[in-house]
Amino acid sequence: MDIRGSRCKYSRALGRKVDQKLEDKDPLSRRGPIRRRARKKSDYGLHLTEVQVCRMMYGIYERQFRNYFKKAKATGENTADVLLTSLERRLDNALYRSGMATTRRQARQMVTHRHIAVNGKPLDRPSYQLRVGDVIEVKGGKLSKPFYKTLQEELVDPNPGFWLQRDGKDGFKFKVDRLPNPDEAEQNFDPSYIVEFYSKYV
Structure with missing residues (x-):
């Protein structure tokens, strides 16, 4: 397939x-x-x-x-x-799980188009393995695009205690609070x- x-x-x-x-x-x-x-x-x-x-x-x-x-x-x-745990730690999956993307396929496109930065550094590798303390965000210049304005209205915070936590007011910045547990997949x-x-x- x-x-x-x-x-x-x-x-x-x-x-x-x-x-x-x-x-x-x-x-x-x-x-x-x-x-x-x-x-x-x-x-x-x-x-x-x-x-x-x-x-x-x-x-x-x-x-x-x-x-x-x-x-x-x-x-x-x-x-x-x-x-x-390795699958959950993928950058594209984290974008989806945080609510910054509606599907993993959409998240993968956001990464490959270099819309996403980790710790302030743009990345284009969807498979990047996130670590505790990593900060994921949409690059500032991209937030003015209609796509992100629409998506912002649909953003929902992850459940309390989830391994990803919102780290910004606009909803497009998250921090890896801890590594995911297998049962959270x-x-x-x-x-x-x-x-x-x-x-x-x-």
Whole structure:
């Protein structure tokens, strides 16, 4: 599956939402059930589905996702927990989780177009791993764009105690208060299946 493809198409194929923005046009409910004989998935197929759901949610290519797994396994800690924490610490994910972007795909575009600065330094790498104390903000000159004026009206503060905290009045500046916990990840997949998949089949 190509991460650049249609989110509606992939959600329907996988049987689960891979983008929160699909709430208003849910491909799993509006079009009704697919009338075809259900085939039982193999063990491989079940594990692969979890991998694809996770990859589509975070917008990560297969090779990069495999590298996340290898690094998580090499730590000697709980592989699933380290993997989830690494995915949550991505810059594009943090923008989405903070409310500065409505989807991860939108957040990725904001980063690649160099609209985002971390600790005052512009970054164009969506996969950048955030650290405690990092400050993420939209570059000052970009805030006058209509896109950000509209988005500002929709901003919602993260829950109290969340790992990202608002650090500015305009809503486009956040600070990493602490590293995310694995159970704070937006899990629409089973991480244990992902670990088993790469341990067994890759």
